[in-house]
Amino acid sequence: MIECRAPKTKEEFQQYYQLRWQLLRKPWQQPEGSEQDQWESQSIHRAVFEQQQIVAVGRLHFINQYQAQIRYMAVSDAALGKGYGKLLINALEYQAQLRGARKITLEAREISVGFYQHHNYLVLAKSHLLFQQIKHFTMEKTLSPLASHLGEQARLLQNTWHSTIPMSKAMNIAISYYDGSKLATHCEPLFNKNLHNTMFAGSIYTLATLTGWGWVYLQLANNHCQGDIVLADASIKYIAPVAGVASGQTNNEVASGECAPLLKQQKARFNVEVNIYSGDKVAAKFTGKYVVIPKDE
Template identity: 35%
Template sequence: MYRVITPESEEDFEKYFAFRWEMLRKPWNYPLGSEKDEYEQVSHHRMIVDADKNVLAIGRLHFNTSEEAQIRHIAVAADQQGRGLGKMIVSALEGVARHEGVERIVTNSRELSMPFFKSCGYEVAGESSNELGTLSRSLMIKKLTELNAIMIHPKWCQALQKIWHDGIPISEQMGIKLFQYSGRTLETRAPIMKNINPHNTMFAGSIYSHAVLTGWGMIHLHLKEKGLEGDIVLAKGNIDYTMPIKTRPRAVCNIESMTERFELLKKGKRCPVKLSVDIFDDEIPAGLFSGEYWVIPVTSETMPE
């Protein structure tokens, strides 16, 4: 299972900077130390790790002005590229910028990485100064709005939102909304004020429902990706609450956490799906939901939950 985390300990940062040098400086024969600059102490750092805490991807964001942030040092391990980890990092960093009220994000991109940033909604704005004196780069900009979070298949996402509100009324009462879908990651959000308990934190039942629905939505969208149909029901769910949610509830499901047997569905049989959903209070981990679902062919009788 992959998770986006904020490096905090000395060990975390050692792994983080070693990975940055290995991926972004060593290939150009730059020495250790060249991977750091004067912005490190005032920047926001994110990295993706696996279950064994191996670093798979990294990225950094710092603020140029109160209106502008800059993304730098995006890197993904060679054997993990093409799995959406780069977009997960960019999305996490954009989330920090959005929370701080930034109007735009810039990045200096080499030609090789320009298609990636374009797929994330960035546009070329002109030439940039050469990094380390030799690497030619282009300035790319993304103006932040409520509607331009990384989201592919927006029509599918709009249809899913309608399915939730029409078929599961509690989702609308809770204010659960899709925030972004990258094909590999689904993030949903809910307002704290619609789900608050007498202790001014989020109801445990609301957190559970939020997580269950996010997992359900990830399966629904993944079925669409595969050109498959089926009724999705929850068979079993467990959630570990690690801290109360007080500000901004977020639920994130990554495709790497999902195990499924869609070949059974293609044969007209019930398909089991297991996945996990990370729960956050803003950027702080607040819980982990593990769910087992069934996808039932639309021509079969629905199995009771």
């Protein structure tokens, strides 16, 4: 069985980093631990599992709100030629698009330039010489929107936020994905930092609240209903610091409510759960109870 997913357990992460080191550092006499950097906790990690063993690895992290970088791509010798590199890069690009990236950059080893060119990355310039031996080239790819990216209603929602809620504009809260069953949002990381260089708790709460509010807004639009959306009650659990770009996500499975009462000029109620992600990790869990008050005709 072949899987391409994030490592989940401590043992899987040990495998993941061990393969990174064996392929990308050990041949150049670099110590264990040199295969990791300061971005690990805020990154999106993907591995290809073959019979429950990791045979290929890759990582994505965000440089800013709209630009991501791929690093540490490697495929074991025994797994070469099986298309696992393609699996990895497709998975990482999807996660970048889902979180709002418009561009991906990377530093490719000379031997890998052709692989990335095959996947529509362009060489920008010669880069550094790693370990005084390995030539690198800076490469870049402009990402196309996901096929079901932003509909007109989602664009109207984003405009509504920015025109009526000053904080949303200051945070640059934006919709990165909506397909009718899933909504993903993101915001500017630098504006929302606290003294610890992680995301301010109030900004996390605001992103989660507006993601839930946005979900309700889109349900009304999809059902041709109108009403004033208010947050009646909410709770949030902060699980881990948010470093880098935060992603707010909700979907049909964790949201409930119906628009039907509005047609009878009655209040409609929605419960929406929102996860705030830092890389692969759920950093906060929000539950909001929203009430939609019918507008007077």
